[in-house]
Ligand SMILES: [Zn+2]
């Protein structure tokens with residue numbers, strides 16, 4: 257039985273800095289394989305405070321979409337926790353090249369030997385972790401190398417449209433996803449910010465037609481607009497199920513079947 261838990265739903269830097277919503281990552285289990293996506297600030301704490309607590313030792317892998325702080329702050333401690341404090345060599349890290357090498361890598365070299373393997377993303381090239389297939393989708397998000405991911409297991413195909421500006425090929429890259437999670441930072445389109453706005457996120461939902469769409473990673477303008485109400489309006493308008501994520505919200509496979 258697959259499931260997803262949204263440990264945090266904060267998006268832009270003010271929401272994160274003030275912790276108006278939690279900035280922890282997203283934990284999922286598909287085909288019996290547990291994965292963690294984007295361990296932002298507070299992820300380890302939220303894992304252990306969850307009821308029942310989530311156990312880093314049960315993770316098979318960590319996926320880092322890009323190195324911005326709201327996605328990567330807890331990546332090192334989560335690698336260490338996944339490897340039982342560094343005493344067991346275990347787990348996989350999937351990450352963009354610039355999170356690992358170059359001027360400002362965010363994955364510390366001293367935790368890297370704790371991992372069984374590290375694999376850098378290449379657009380469209382699938383990775384296998386346990387019983388799950390993970391395919392990265394190159395996004396456009398400022399100067400930082402960023403990938404959305406499509407995660408496939410026995411319980412279906414889940415798309416995580418992480419931070420990106422809209423581009424025309426975006427919807428088709430996520431075709432066939434039963435569950436689509438969209439980082440929807442902005443209420444209205446802003447040409448100066450490389451993030452999805454609500455109208456653009458809904459444009460993608462309309463094209464992909466998932467069984468369920470989840471909006472998350474909210475900035476101030478989305479929070480002021482009350483995400484729950486905006487999602488209800490979108491459901492009525494599109495005739496497709498759209499929900500707004502809440503901190504700690506859990507979805508089960510039957511919700512997107
Ligand atoms: Zn972000």
Ligand SMILES: [Zn+2]
Pocket residue numbers: 322324397419
């Ligand atoms: Zn970002």
